[in-house]
Amino acid sequence: MIHNTQHQALATQELPVQGTVEYWDAYYAHSCSAPDQPSDFAQFIAGLLGAVPMRIVDIACGNGRDSIFFASKGHYVLGLDQSEAALELARAAAARHGLTNVDFAHFVVGCNRHLPTPNVGNVPLVLYARFFFHAIPEPVEDDFLNLIANLDGDQIYVAAEFRTINDPRMTYGEPISAHERLEGGSHYRRYIAPEHLIRKLETTGLRIIHHVEGFGLSAVKGDDPHLCRIVAVRG
Numbered sequence: 542m543i544h545n546t547q548h549q550a551l552a553t554q555e556l557p558v559q560g561t562v563e564y565w566d567a568y569y570a571h572s573c574s575a576p577d578q579p580s581d582f583a584q585f586i587a588g589l590l591g592a593v594p595m596r597i598v599d600i601a602c603g604n605g606r607d608s609i610f611f612a613s614k615g616h617y618v619l620g621l622d623q624s625e626a627a628l629e630l631a632r633a634a635a636a637r638h639g640l641t642n643v644d645f646a647h648f649v650v651g652c653n654r655h656l657p658t659p660n661v662g663n664v665p666l667v668l669y670a671r672f673f674f675h676a677i678p679e680p681v682e683d684d685f686l687n688l689i690a691n692l693d694g695d696q697i698y699v700a701a702e703f704r705t706i707n708d709p710r711m712t713y714g715e716p717i718s719a720h721e722r723l724e725g726g727s728h729y730r731r732y733i734a735p736e737h738l739i740r741k742l743e744t745t746g747l748r749i750i751h752h753v754e755g756f757g758l759s760a761v762k763g764d765d766p767h768l769c770r771i772v773a774v775r776g
């Protein structure tokens with residue numbers, strides 16, 4: 542169902558993303574705390590997309606909870622993540638739900654030159670990225686924007702939700718730089734200045750069609766982060 546990644550061999554030790562995979566493998570392998578219900582953001586995006594099936598690439602899908610939700614709505618979904626432990630959970634959940642329109646693949650943004658997509662013809666493509674941008678260093682973000690710029694296809698949407706520099710959590714943990722922190726010694730976060738990312742998305746050829754920021758967008762277990770939601774379109 543997917544175009545396989547041809548460039549896994551491009552992975553290099555120097556890329557900063559390599560530092561976070563151990564954290565996420567341990568999180569998904571040993572923690573029962575990863576939510577398995579669809580996120581509020583996924584429900585919001587599903588409402589925007591409507592009933593016509595689209596191709597959705599769930600970038601950094603984690604345990605696949607949002608991928609599975611989109612597939613249950615009839616979309617063709619490919620969930621990608623760097624964490625094999627997360628993908629194991631995602632594949633097991635898809636099997637439990639008996640879904641055949643969702644697939645999962647190992648993919649490290651920053652180490653690949655081609656973004657795989659669901660192989661179902663030329664229906665609009667949605668690149669869905671929840672809690673991804675703040676999980677990666679800026680050079681990896683730039684690689685992701687290059688992947689988008691290199692995609693063929695008439696209509697491409699990008700839907701992203703991420704923590705901003707107004708998130709109180711930015712004061713937690715050890716500072717790495719003005720906007721980067723390491724919590725508990727291994728949980729990396731980079732708090733995003735939305736207008737900076739928006740400028741870069743626009744430079745990539747995307748037009749912003751939805752942009753909100755604030756609290757209350759994804760409050761769970763006593764954590765009410767300051768988030769930004771962006772939907773952008775090319776074509």
Ligand SMILES: C[S@@+](CC[C@H](N)C(=O)[O-])C[C@H]1O[C@@H](n2cnc3c(N)ncnc32)[C@H](O)[C@@H]1O
Binds near residue numbers: 600603623627671676
């Ligand atoms: C906060 S979790 C979000 C999971 C899911 N999107 C959700 O909202 O439940 C961040 C995810 O990003 C993944 N990730 C971080 N850097 C990545 C990269 N460079 N390439 C692929 N996945 C990455 C991690 O493995 C982890 O599953």
